[in-house]
Ligand SMILES: NC(=O)c1ccc[n+]([C@@H]2O[C@H](COP(=O)([O-])OP(=O)(O)OC[C@H]3O[C@@H](n4cnc5c(N)ncnc54)[C@H](O)[C@@H]3O)[C@@H](O)[C@H]2O)c1
């Protein structure tokens with residue numbers, strides 16, 4: 283991978299490599315765009331096949347956060363971190379504190395939070411060294427684990443997608459295939475079960491599947507069977523790139539709506555879904571509940587205010603579907619257009635009222 287060429291092509295601002303021998307920290311902080319404000323995005327801890335894979339993941343996820351934050355109406359740019367390591371084996375206090383010092387060194391250009399493989403406890407350790415971390419324990423007056431709020435936002439967004447696909451936003455009696463029943467999807471399944479949906483679930487973690495079977499009466503299938511099941515809605519809630527050349531021919535759902543980031547392997551897969559008449563719900567619009575929730579901490583956390591904003595996911599998606607229908611473009615393009623137009627509008631107006639390029643943290 284030619285890193286500068288890649289960064290130039292997609293307009294990245296900064297890539298920071300952090301190494302600390304003592305703790306074993308190897309982290310990559312990618313900052314995509316700070317036009318709207320400091321870059322906010324979670325920290326993922328994962329075992330990558332190569333350093334190049336890790337860098338590419340950080341870059342892709344950071345760009346996704348630029349679009350997610352812009353589309354959600356937040357005054358925040360996009361960034362993301364990946365820590366190379368096994369979250370089950372390689373975590374220690376020194377590692378997260380060393381990482382916290384690297385974040386502090388960026389002086390507010392990047393603010394972190396949870397992502398796959400990291401927890402509230404990890405954020406509390408990072409907080410020992412920096413203020414530029416959100417999703418820390420409620421004991422600090424913060425919002426805690428963002429996953430339940432992400433799940434609620436996905437649930438509301440799925441209803442907006444159902445309205446587009448089936449003419450009604452009721453999920454009662456709908457069959458929903460859920461891939462991955464981890465932190466977000468477990469809570470999502472609870473909302474869906476309470477509304478009377480039928481659930482088909484899968485996960486590589488058998489205990490997670492068993493919990494969904496026992497608590498929500500879900501039907502369990504093997505991980506590679508989930509794409510082909512008879513269902514109304516497919517909800518990808520594990521990792522990214524599951525909508526691809528192999529899976530699209532198998533998917534029978536009319537609507538795709540789930541929590542995972544970067545669901546389309548390539549943008550052309552969004553074009554194929556559009557041609558097939560499948561309602562694809564852009565991932566970064568539907569899964570913005572968590573970031574909306576942690577972003578509220580920057581103003582002194584107020585749960586009621588945060589949840590009110592999470593409700594806007596329904597209307598944001600209705601707008602995306604409307605643009606897609608009006609201009610006959612795939613929904614992912616409609617969402618990109620909405621986000622890019624906001625960034626461009628703010629880029630122009632900022633020169634009129636924020637001459638120093640100050641961002642919201644400087645007003646704290
Ligand atoms: N947690 C949040 O607030 C949040 C916010 C926005 C987006 N997301 C995205 O939503 C997704 C889920 O996040 P999470 O916090 O629930 O993560 P998680 O790790 O708790 O859950 C993911 C689940 O997927 C399972 N899984 C992994 N590979 C699988 C496969 N091939 N087949 C079936 N199951 C598989 C895992 O075993 C795990 O149970 C991720 O893509 C994440 O980036 C999460």
Ligand SMILES: CC(C)C[C@H](N)C(=O)O
Nearest residue numbers: 324395396397428572573
């Ligand atoms: C809580 C957020 C800052 C990060 C979250 N993992 C996301 O992808 O949206």
